[in-house]
Amino acid sequence: MRTSTRTASRIASVLTGLTLAFGGAALTAPAAHADVRACINQVERELKGGEAPEAVRAACYVGVAGAQDECVSGLAESSVTHGTAVAACRVAAQ
Template sequence: MRTSTRIASVLTGLTLALGGAALTAPAAHADTSACINQVERELKGGEAPVAVRAACSLALTGAHEACVTGLTETSGVTNGTAVTACRLAVK
């Protein structure tokens, strides 16, 4: 698969996840926050961009691999941090 196609599909998935995240229960928001906070620790104080929030929302839908891919490819987060952050989203 071409890189541009892969990135386009990840971004499409992230967009769909953001729409679905708006419909989730308030308890799910706290889980997303744990994921976002983990990424922000790696960014060393920087606020997480929208792509991070979207990727973390994907984890709530059970799409762990899509969450990891979204964090590593579109946000530049290391794989270890992405795996941990996506796991935190579903706890």
């Protein structure tokens, strides 16, 4: 009888751990999709190896927050072409 109690406790502990692990993964999943680095990389490809200025980084952070129009206009102010700005802001929000 004592062995079955121990087994039941272990099963309960494993199930609790799995619930917490998968529940935590579900809560963090949307944030994991937003990608500032992908946005910056998209712009740096247009710059052909040049490092993106701080204004580009700031615009990409705005894009991660979901403000696509502000992201695009911020990149345009940094002399990024419209097509690249739209693509970069799109990957920032994904």
